[in-house]
Structures are given as C-alpha cells and as structure tokens.
Amino acid sequence: MSHYKDIVIIGGGVIGCSIAYHLGLRGFKSTIIEKESVAARASGKAWAVIADPYSLQMAELDSPEITLFHSPKGETVGHWKELFNITYTRLHEVARDLKNRGGMDIEIASCPYDSLALTEEDEAGYKELIEDFHHKGFRELLWMEPKEIRKVWPDVPPETRGSLRTIIHQVEPYKYTLGLAQAAEKMGTRIKQGDVVGFGTKGGKITSVKLASGKEIGCDAAVIAMGPWSWEGTKWLGNELAMQLVLEGCLRMEIDQDIPPHGLASGKYSILSRVGAKELILGSAGVPHLRQDHWGTALSEDQKYEILSHCMEMVPEVVENARLVEYRGDLQGWAPGPTYHKPSMGRLPSWDNGYVATRFGTLGMCQSLGAGSLMADLIIDGQAPMAHENLMNHLDPANG
Ligand SMILES: Cc1cc2nc3c(=O)[nH]c(=O)nc-3n(C[C@H](O)[C@H](O)[C@H](O)COP(=O)(O)OP(=O)(O)OC[C@H]3O[C@@H](n4cnc5c(N)ncnc54)[C@H](O)[C@@H]3O)c2cc1C
Structure with a gap:
C-alpha cells in the first residue's frame, strides 16, 4: 500500500479526472494541474458515445477495413476490452455518484444504436454475425426490421433492409x-491552473512539477495524463512516448422535433440524438483523412460538409431541417500508425513514482472508468489487481 501524500496529475481531461476520482474513492487526495481548464480539449468536445463492448468487438471482426480497430501487429481493441467493459458496466452507478457527490447531472442515457443494412450483402453479413454471437452466448446484438427503425427515423433510405442493433450509453462529455x-x-482533490514545463528530480525520484510561471509544486508521485501532449511530458523524463495525432470533429445541430435518444450509423458516419435536448450530434470516427500531423486544431469546411452530406444520405429530411449550432473537435493521441489505438498505461520505465495514461484515441470516453480505476489501483497498491495484471503488462509504457 502506497504512502503517497502528494500525487500530482497533469491534465484535466477525462482520463486525469477519472484517475483523481478513483484515487479519491480509495481515500487518496491528489492535485490536478491543467493548462487551460478542465475538459477544455477533446474531453469536452466528444460525442460521447460509450459503446457496448460487444459492438466494438463486432465491428473489428466485421470490418477489417476499419483500421481504427486494427494495429499493424494484428492487435485489436479486443486486447484491452476490459477497459471498455468496466466503463460500460459502471457508468450508471458512477453517474449517480457524480450527481450525489459532485452535484453534476451528466445527462446519461442508454439507447439503441442501429447500423443500417442498405444492401443484401450488409443484411446477410449482419445476420450471420448476430447468429454467431448468439451461438457463443452473447445476446446483446439484435436484428431490427425497417419498421422498427422508422418509428424513430421515418426518412431512412427506402432501400433500408433492417439494422444491427446494439445498446449504447451517451453522456454530455463536458459535464461528465x-x-x-x-x-x-469533494473528496479532497485540488484543481490548479498551470502550464507544466518539466519535473524536478532527485535520486531517481520525481520530486516536483515545474510550471511555466516559474513556480514549482512539490510531489511524491506524478501522473502524466496530458492526452496527445503526453509525448512531451514523457520526454521530460527521458521516456518519450511515440504518439500519432489525429484531429476529429463533429457537428452539433438543433432540431425542432423531439427525437428520443438514439444512434444511427451507416459506414463510418453516425448520427446521435441527444437525451433531453432537441439536438443531434453528427460525425465520423477514424476517417483517415481527418488525421493531421500538426498541432493546429482548425477544422476544415471540407470535413464539415463531408460529415453533413453523408449524414444527409441517412436521414435527408431531418438533417436538412436541422440548424448547425457548433462545429467542434480537437486532437487525439493515437499509437503510431497508420491508425491504431493501443493505449499506454502504467509506470514509466526507470521512475518508481512516475506514471502515464494516454493514447486513448477516439475511444477515451469508452475507456475512462476502466483506465481511471486501474491506474488508481496501480498507484496505491504498487501493482495492478491480479485479475488485470496481464492487461496492464500489455499496455505498459515500457513496451512503447
Ligand atoms: C470530435 C470527437 C468525438 C469523440 N467522440 C468520442 C466518443 O463518442 N466516445 C469516446 O469514447 N471517445 C470519443 N472521443 C475521444 C475522447 O474525447 C478522447 O479519447 C478523450 O477525451 C481523451 O482524454 P484525455 O484526458 O486523454 O485527453 P484530453 O482531453 O486531451 O486532456 C488532456 C489535458 O491535458 C492538458 N495539458 C496538456 N499539456 C499540458 C501541460 N503542459 N500542463 C498542464 N496541462 C496540460 C490539456 O489542456 C488537456 O485538457 C472523441 C473525441 C473527439 C475530438
């Protein structure tokens, strides 16, 4: 059991905040240092769909062309699916706690997510997949007839043959x-604004965090949760983590009618109707040309219109009558490519009291509670829980 008294977490995104929350649940106070403000970057701009882990596994099995889920080494999200499982199963319980303890309604809802089958081939593929999953004992995937989908989205294309349905959760990412x-x-964590520019060290231990202002904050453990900027944090400690930058955007649209919470997808494009709001989120995930290897976060008009036009093919009337409220997006950190998701979580090589949790790509919300709880366990107990030891070894930053 750790005796850390001053744990500093650098980065107030969903991962840094989840680690602080889980440390707090176990009675450990920490300090979050954030350069801008909590949730100022990707964590406040996501859709935020918390996907059913089975559907993720299904997607990777189903679509080898979705590079999002594949690595050059043949790894897939299935290798760290437990991070998704933990988040998906605990989210409602945590939402209640955040309301009671933190006074925040994160606008959680569970709702269907329909991937449209527009061709005979789509239909056959989805039905085969569903049968295969049912045969293996997983009943979470269902086939839906067009009339079921049209109850919510009357104007799906006439050629719609049905859909593959999974159940997702959604939250408001900034509030979450x-x-x-x-x-x-509320459990004793402090949140400070500051631009971290380096570490103070002594005898192989991190002793402080240095800010651009010249101030130094003493610590006996440091956690780098700087999202895509974590390469910089790890570099200061001589362990630069390889990082690929991906810029992803989505559109928030206002609508006049009430559409119950629901997700609709065709290929890589999706539409999400939000809980309690006459609002849609339109977007795409893992579309390679959204990748930009630079630090700018300007979203291009071409990307915006590509999302709009694809979504308009799915539900023309709804999208045509919707009003654009916000086009938002930000950088994500991915493992080196071409497009690959493997997170990096654990203790930094050669630093007993230095940790990192990053590279959650376009699925950081889906992994947030898993990552936060396992990191807190590692920091406090000095090792991951036995049930997750292999997983943590696999994601160990020592492995690049
Ligand atoms: C458009 C879009 C849609 C998405 N949709 C989904 C979705 O539906 N489901 C899902 O699971 N995921 C989704 N994601 C991905 C998800 O948002 C990210 O994986 C997640 O937010 C990453 O969290 P993080 O805490 O690692 O990084 P970030 O949110 O980037 O947080 C890192 C923080 O570190 C701070 N920081 C950096 N450098 C310093 C420094 N030197 N000193 C102090 N602080 C510093 C930054 O200011 C930032 O606030 C989406 C992302 C985008 C952009």
Whole structure:
C-alpha cells in the first residue's frame, strides 16, 4: 500500500479526472494541474458515445477495413476490452455518484444504436454475425426490421433492409469530465491552473512539477495524463512516448422535433440524438483523412460538409431541417500508425513514482472508468489487481 501524500496529475481531461476520482474513492487526495481548464480539449468536445463492448468487438471482426480497430501487429481493441467493459458496466452507478457527490447531472442515457443494412450483402453479413454471437452466448446484438427503425427515423433510405442493433450509453462529455473533477474535489482533490514545463528530480525520484510561471509544486508521485501532449511530458523524463495525432470533429445541430435518444450509423458516419435536448450530434470516427500531423486544431469546411452530406444520405429530411449550432473537435493521441489505438498505461520505465495514461484515441470516453480505476489501483497498491495484471503488462509504457 502506497504512502503517497502528494500525487500530482497533469491534465484535466477525462482520463486525469477519472484517475483523481478513483484515487479519491480509495481515500487518496491528489492535485490536478491543467493548462487551460478542465475538459477544455477533446474531453469536452466528444460525442460521447460509450459503446457496448460487444459492438466494438463486432465491428473489428466485421470490418477489417476499419483500421481504427486494427494495429499493424494484428492487435485489436479486443486486447484491452476490459477497459471498455468496466466503463460500460459502471457508468450508471458512477453517474449517480457524480450527481450525489459532485452535484453534476451528466445527462446519461442508454439507447439503441442501429447500423443500417442498405444492401443484401450488409443484411446477410449482419445476420450471420448476430447468429454467431448468439451461438457463443452473447445476446446483446439484435436484428431490427425497417419498421422498427422508422418509428424513430421515418426518412431512412427506402432501400433500408433492417439494422444491427446494439445498446449504447451517451453522456454530455463536458459535464461528465467536470463531474468527475468536482466529485474528486469533494473528496479532497485540488484543481490548479498551470502550464507544466518539466519535473524536478532527485535520486531517481520525481520530486516536483515545474510550471511555466516559474513556480514549482512539490510531489511524491506524478501522473502524466496530458492526452496527445503526453509525448512531451514523457520526454521530460527521458521516456518519450511515440504518439500519432489525429484531429476529429463533429457537428452539433438543433432540431425542432423531439427525437428520443438514439444512434444511427451507416459506414463510418453516425448520427446521435441527444437525451433531453432537441439536438443531434453528427460525425465520423477514424476517417483517415481527418488525421493531421500538426498541432493546429482548425477544422476544415471540407470535413464539415463531408460529415453533413453523408449524414444527409441517412436521414435527408431531418438533417436538412436541422440548424448547425457548433462545429467542434480537437486532437487525439493515437499509437503510431497508420491508425491504431493501443493505449499506454502504467509506470514509466526507470521512475518508481512516475506514471502515464494516454493514447486513448477516439475511444477515451469508452475507456475512462476502466483506465481511471486501474491506474488508481496501480498507484496505491504498487501493482495492478491480479485479475488485470496481464492487461496492464500489455499496455505498459515500457513496451512503447
Ligand atoms: C470530435 C470527437 C468525438 C469523440 N467522440 C468520442 C466518443 O463518442 N466516445 C469516446 O469514447 N471517445 C470519443 N472521443 C475521444 C475522447 O474525447 C478522447 O479519447 C478523450 O477525451 C481523451 O482524454 P484525455 O484526458 O486523454 O485527453 P484530453 O482531453 O486531451 O486532456 C488532456 C489535458 O491535458 C492538458 N495539458 C496538456 N499539456 C499540458 C501541460 N503542459 N500542463 C498542464 N496541462 C496540460 C490539456 O489542456 C488537456 O485538457 C472523441 C473525441 C473527439 C475530438
């Protein structure tokens, strides 16, 4: 059991805040240092779909062309599916806690997510997959007839043959991240604004965090949760982590009618109707040309219109009558490519009291509670829980 008294977490995104929250649940106070404000970057701008882990596994099995789920080494999200499982199964319980403890309603809802089958081939593929999953004992995937989909989205294309349905959760990403931070604060966590530029070290231990202002904050453990900027944090400690930058955007649209919470997808494009709001989120995930290897976060008009036009093919009337409220997006950190998701989580090589949790790509919300709880266990107990030891070894930053 750790005796850390001053744990500093660098980065107030969903991962840093989840680690602080889970440390708090186990009675450990920490300090989050954030350069801008909590949830200012990707964590406040996501859709945030918390996908059913089975559907992720299904997607990777089903579509080898979705590079999002594959690595050059043949690894897939299935190798760290437990991070998704933990988040998916605990989210409602945590949402209640964030309301009670932190006073934050994160606008959680569970709802169907329909991947449209528009061709005979799509239909056959989905039905085969469903049968295969049912045969293996997983009943979470269902086939839906067009009339079921049209109850919510009357104008899906006439050629719609049905859909493959899974159940997702959705939250409001800014409120979710802030809710974790506020609940952690109630348990003694401090949140400070500061631009971290380096570490003070002594005898192989990290002793402080240095800020651009010249101030130094003493610590006896440091956690780098700087999202795509974690390469910089790890570099300061001589362990630069390879990082590929991906810029992803989505559109928030206002609508006049009430559409119950629901997700609709065709290929890589999706539409999400939000809980309690006359609002849609339109977007795409893992579309390679959204990748930009630079630090700018300007979203291009071409990308915006590509999302709009693909979504308009799915539900023309709904999208045509919707009003654009916000086009938002930000950088994500991915493992080196071409497009690959493997997170990096654990203790930094050659630093007993230095940790990192990053590279969650376009699926960081889906992994947030898994990552936060396992990192807190590792920091406090000095090792991951036995049930997750292999997983943590696999994601160990020592493996690049
Ligand atoms: C458009 C879009 C849609 C998405 N949709 C989904 C979705 O539906 N489901 C899903 O699971 N995921 C989704 N994601 C991905 C998800 O948002 C990210 O994986 C997740 O937010 C990453 O969290 P993080 O805490 O690692 O990084 P970030 O949110 O980037 O947080 C890192 C923080 O570190 C701070 N920081 C950096 N450098 C310093 C420094 N020197 N000093 C102090 N602080 C510093 C930054 O200011 C930032 O606040 C989406 C992302 C985008 C952009």
